[in-house]
Amino acid sequence: MSTVILFTGGARSGKSARAEHYAARLHRPVTYLATAEARDDEMRERIAHHQQRRPATWTTCEQPLEVATALANVAPGTVVVLDCLALLVSNVLLANEAAPDQAVTAEISAILEATHAHDLTLIVVTNEVGMGIVPDYPLGRVYRDLLGRANQQVAAAATDVYLVVCGIAVELKALEVAWARPIE
Structure with missing residues (x-):
């Protein structure tokens, strides 16, 4: 049975480490789908840090776009860590500036469909960007x-x-269930 787990938070909040720890606790094969591209020294350093932290037994796949295609090649029952959705959305936006809404929605839908079709546990890491200032551009x-x-x-x-x-x-779905109860 497929499962999707989401880890969100601000920059340097520890979300990737928490997602990796969660994946390791499942004691199953892990594929790490990395969406970052090393375009400068600072990003190369970040990528190296992440790589050093991961167990050598994990398979890493660099996948800046078309993540669903990569998921289709992963064995059923595998745990997949997608790190990170924020960079994937940025990559899709820059590749589809004429119609980014449709492209991002289609990418996410394809990822979720591939997860369910291939019986995967998908652990998604993403940034929470709605708590900061409104960008001025x-x-x-x-x-x-x-x-x-x-x-x-x-x-x-x-x-x-x-x-x-x-x-x-902090697990949010449990809080949402409690919050969504009718007021008596």
């Missing part, structure tokens, strides 16, 4: 809105959603 506002909608799309499909703050993960 149009492309930044488009990106923030696209990522917010993509996060909601994945969260709706997820069995568990964790908000990571200061390295501490």
